[in-house]
Amino acid sequence: MVFxxxxxxxxxxxxFCALTSCAFIGDRSSEYKDAEDGKALVVPESLSxxxxxxxxxxxxxHSELVVPGKxxxxxxxxxxxxxxxxxxxxxxxxxxxxxxxxxxPSKAWTLIDAFWQTNGFDAHEESVAAGYFSxxxxxxxxxxxxxxxxxxxxxxxxxxxxxxxxQTRLRQGIRRNTSEVQVRALFPDASDTMRRVxxxxxxxxxxxxxLLEFMAESITSRDQADLRYSLNAVEIGDExxxxxxxDEAGYPYLELRINFTRSWxxxxxxxxxxxxxxxxxxxxxxxxxxSYLSQEDIESWYTFESTIEELKSERNIELKFYAEEQDVxxxxxxxxxxxxxxxxxxxxxxxxxxxxx
Numbered sequence: 001m002v003f004x005x006x007x008x009x010x011x012x013x014x015x016f017c018a019l020t021s022c023a024f025i026g027d028r029s030s031e032y033k034d035a036e037d038g039k040a041l042v043v044p045e046s047l048s049x050x051x052x053x054x055x056x057x058x059x060x061x062h063s064e065l066v067v068p069g070k071x072x073x074x075x076x077x078x079x080x081x082x083x084x085x086x087x088x089x090x091x092x093x094x095x096x097x098x099x100x101x102x103x104x105p106s107k108a109w110t111l112i113d114a115f116w117q118t119n120g121f122d123a124h125e126e127s128v129a130a131g132y133f134s135x136x137x138x139x140x141x142x143x144x145x146x147x148x149x150x151x152x153x154x155x156x157x158x159x160x161x162x163x164x165x166x167q168t169r170l171r172q173g174i175r176r177n178t179s180e181v182q183v184r185a186l187f188p189d190a191s192d193t194m195r196r197v198x199x200x201x202x203x204x205x206x207x208x209x210x211l212l213e214f215m216a217e218s219i220t221s222r223d224q225a226d227l228r229y230s231l232n233a234v235e236i237g238d239e240x241x242x243x244x245x246x247d248e249a250g251y252p253y254l255e256l257r258i259n260f261t262r263s264w265x266x267x268x269x270x271x272x273x274x275x276x277x278x279x280x281x282x283x284x285x286x287x288x289x290x291s292y293l294s295q296e297d298i299e300s301w302y303t304f305e306s307t308i309e310e311l312k313s314e315r316n317i318e319l320k321f322y323a324e325e326q327d328v329x330x331x332x333x334x335x336x337x338x339x340x341x342x343x344x345x346x347x348x349x350x351x352x353x354x355x356x357x
Contacts, residue, residue: 087220105236108179111219131170156210163188270355286321
């Protein structure tokens with residue numbers, strides 16, 4: 001009996017303190033509200049106050065009084081910066097291939113220019129603002145011997161013909177602060193007109209892929225301390241080509257400033273990289289349907305495997321591609337199943353954008 005009373009005493013004291021603590025620790029919210037403003041910061045006379053300023057001006061307001069005028073909050077940092085640690089990536093789609101570099105075009109141009117100069121090529125045609133370079137013809141007996149040997153030693157082992165000329169095009173990448181490089185190999189029978197204008201279609205895929213590989217290894221192995229920016233190449237741009245916008249009704253959609261084929265590939269790759277479940281796709285129609293945004297939305301301890309497969313095949317949200325103008329594609333989401341929350345449409349658009357950027 002003594003032991004029971006011994007244990008009851010501390011518990012009773014603990015409960016008593018918990019119930020009476022509010023009486024000792026009062027609510028001070030009114031004190032903070034009624035407190036006077038602090039004094040202005042005074043800079044000593046020996047120091048300068050030139051840099052003492054508000055980063056963003058905050059209007060003075062009292063209570064719930066609305067201050068007249070408009071105050072626009074600063075935009076958040078661009079979340080589409082390249083996060084890849086790889087020095088470069090070579091991407092192939094259909095018959096085309098390009099080199100992705102995690103740097104702005106204004107920096108990439110100096111590397112490309114140095115690559116051609118190092119290998120002894122003069123410009124036949126060049127436009128820095130357009131990111132275009134056309135080389136002179138390949139001379140096996142001249143200063144291009146080492147270039148030919150290095151090109152033929154790549155994994156593609158192309159056969160390089162004397163008299164071949166090369167084109168290089170640099171443009172803004174899909175993501176901010178990224179660049180894309182494409183090359184073309186023009187054989188000796190190519191006309192002078194062809195050499196002056198960028199060729200949209202590959203001419204010698206094996207040679208061009210080998211050249212991209214050789215170029216990537218060369219320019220990414222340079223000392224980063226020697227990198228410079230080209231002011232003339234700033235016009236190529238360094239902002240993301242993918243944005244989230246809203247229409248007049250407030251519905252979000254994606255804007256991709258690239259052609260339809262690239263837009264389709266980017267969106268499909270983003271969906272595959274995300275948790276979204278694709279139930280149907282048709283490139284000709286420009287339509288992709290999603291069953292659910294995540295596998296967790298359909299899995300539970302009591303769900304059968306057959307039921308899960310049925311849920312995966314549902315077409316609940318539709319992504320539709322619209323060609324607004326040349327190389328401008330809008331991707332809009334539409335809810336097809338009322339059982340899903342309307343907010344799922346916005347979540348899907350944001351999910352795709354997150355994995356593209």
